[in-house]
Amino acid sequence: MTWVKKLGGITLYGLQGMGRMGLFLAHTFFCAVTPPLKFSWIIKQIWFIGYQSTLVIILTGAFSGMVLGLQGFHTLNRFGSTALLGPMVALSLIKELGPVLSALMVTGRAGSAMTAEIGIMRTTEQIDAMELMGINPFRYLIVPKLIAGIIALPLLTAIFDVVGIFGGYFVGGKLLGVGEGTYFGEMANYVKIKDVLEGIYKSLSFGVIITWVCCYKGYSSGFGAEGVSKATTQAVVLSSVLILSWDYIMTSLLF
Amino acid sequence: MIRIENIYKSFNGFEVLKGISFQVEKGEILALIGGSGNGKSVILKHIVGLMKPDQGHVFIDGKDIGLLKGNDLEEIRGRIGFLFQNGALFTSFTVYDNVAFPLREKTKTSEKEIRERVLKELDQVGLAGAENKYPAELSGGMIKRTAFARALVIKPEVMLFDEPTTGLDPIIAHTILDLIKSLHEHLGFTAIIVSHELSRVFQIAHRVAMLHEGRIWTVGTPEEILSSKDPVVRQFISGVTGGSLKLY
Structure with missing residues (x-):
């Protein structure tokens, strides 16, 4: 019976955690749709999550596109259809790799920093100090990050897609000889607005997942350096797993 | 009270x-x-509602x-003004912005009046001229005094001091306690x-x-x-x- 007890305990603990996370998100959305909104704090977060992630997004986008161009060319060459390299690279990036890889990069760069920042504020009683001033910490610390995530992720994903498509063209077109007209012309034939929207919807939802999980983990982190480091690790792992599993659910829903 | x-x-x-x-x-x-x-400290946190009693x-x-x-x-x-053990200053704000924060966010005070009040409080706790420094640039005593100024700027009726002298040398510790005494005589808080x-x-x-x-x-x-x-x-x-x- 001990293992049944243990299993029950673990299940209850997991359900409690999910409940707390759900309430955290609900409270964040409530604060996001009721005044006052702190615009200067939102701008600062867009700069941090969006602008400061641009370089890493450009680099990963370029290399993802280049490897797609390389792999795609050799695979399509077996079937004599290298003319379809452009659509293959573009659809792979726009529908899947762009949103997912951008989200994973933002989780690593900005999400972990969000958790650490909020966790340190919690452990050094800065959040308590805010509450004692009668100031709702959600409006200053969580809502700006959520809104910034929702704005920045689709923009970063768009940059990733564009850079990736040109990366694919550099390898497929310039190095392996697929014509410019073929590469971009076929792309225009096969890539529909529905595909672009699918990528945008995904990146929007990933923006919510990253800020939600990372802020929650920071806000509920344990005390001391160990508590913050544990929360940061959990935030990155949980965000990444949720991004990949939510990606599957969205793909199956949007197809 | x-x-x-x-x-x-x-x-x-x-x-x-x-x-x-x-x-x-x-x-x-x-x-x-x-x-x-x-x-x-747990008792102090109960007084301000940061913790709820079991009974x-x-x-x-x-x-x-x-x-x-x-x-x-x-x-x-x-x-209520609360002086936390480690000051709990906002590390991304300057001393001036830390003290001005509750006034900016919770009152409709003009920026001119905020400036006057912040500089007065900083002067009162002996920090005139330190307004542009960040918490990382302050000594332990300066952190406590900045936190004290931030607590005082809202003109509290009650002040709760959670180990205001911990980690300070005996002279600074006495200075802080003397400051509490003189401001209590002047402002009359509980x-x-x-x-x-x-x-x-x-x-x-x-x-x-x-x-x-x-x-x-x-x-x-x-x-x-x-x-x-x-x-x-x-x-x-x-x-x-x-x-x-x-x-x-």
Whole structure:
């Protein structure tokens, strides 16, 4: 019976955690749709999550596109259809790799920093100090990050897609000889607005997942350096797993 | 002004407070002393509603803080200044912005008036000229004084000091306690001071409450405490090891 007890305990603990996370998100959305909104704090977060992630997004986008161009060319060459390299690279990036890889990069760069920042504020009683001033910490610390995530992720994903498509063209077109007209012309034939929207919807939802999980983990982190480091690790792992599993659910829903 | 009635609080099955009751009158300074880990800071956090008791009540001006929510809780908190052990300054703000923050966010005060009030408070705590520094550039004493200025800028009726002198050298520690005394004379707030700086705290407090084994062991004027024959009180005041006091 001990293992049944243990299993029950673990299940209850997991359900409690999910409940707390759900309430955290609900409270964040409530604060996001009721005044006052702190615009200067939102701008600062867009700069941090969006602008400061641009370089890493450009680099990963370029290399993802280049490897797609390389792999795609050799695979399509077996079937004599290298003319379809452009659509293959573009659809792979726009529908899947762009949103997912951008989200994973933002989780690593900005999400972990969000958790650490909020966790340190919690452990050094800065959040308590805010509450004692009668100031709702959600409006200053969580809502700006959520809104910034929702704005920045689709923009970063768009940059990733564009850079990736040109990366694919550099390898497929310039190095392996697929014509410019073929590469971009076929792309225009096969890539529909529905595909672009699918990528945008995904990146929007990933923006919510990253800020939600990372802020929650920071806000509920344990005390001391160990508590913050544990929360940061959990935030990155949980965000990444949720991004990949939510990606599957969205793909199956949007197809 | 502050009345605490029979508070119990446990953390992970460990009972820290076991039926605490005391009260503080308007304008009074009460020193809360006792060994480390005895729950002195926990009591302060109950007074401002940052922690809820497992049992018992905290009343401020007759209002049960545990039952207050939303604007009512904000209104009470707006009358209380809290000096945290480590200052709890916002590390991404300058000294000036830290002190100005509650005024900017909770009042409709003009930026000109905010500037006047912030500079006045900083001058009052001896930090004139430090307004553009960040917390990382400040010494321990300066951090406590900035936090004190931030607490004072809202003109609180109650001030709660959680170990305001911990980690400071004896001279700075005395300066901080002297500052509390002179500002209390000037502003007349009600105060609770948690401190281990016994000799100086005994000079500025009207009454002293000693916490031991989760209960208020004794309450009295500083003279009464100093002349107490109770072995626990005597041991704590003299700082001798090996008696009935448990160390955490």
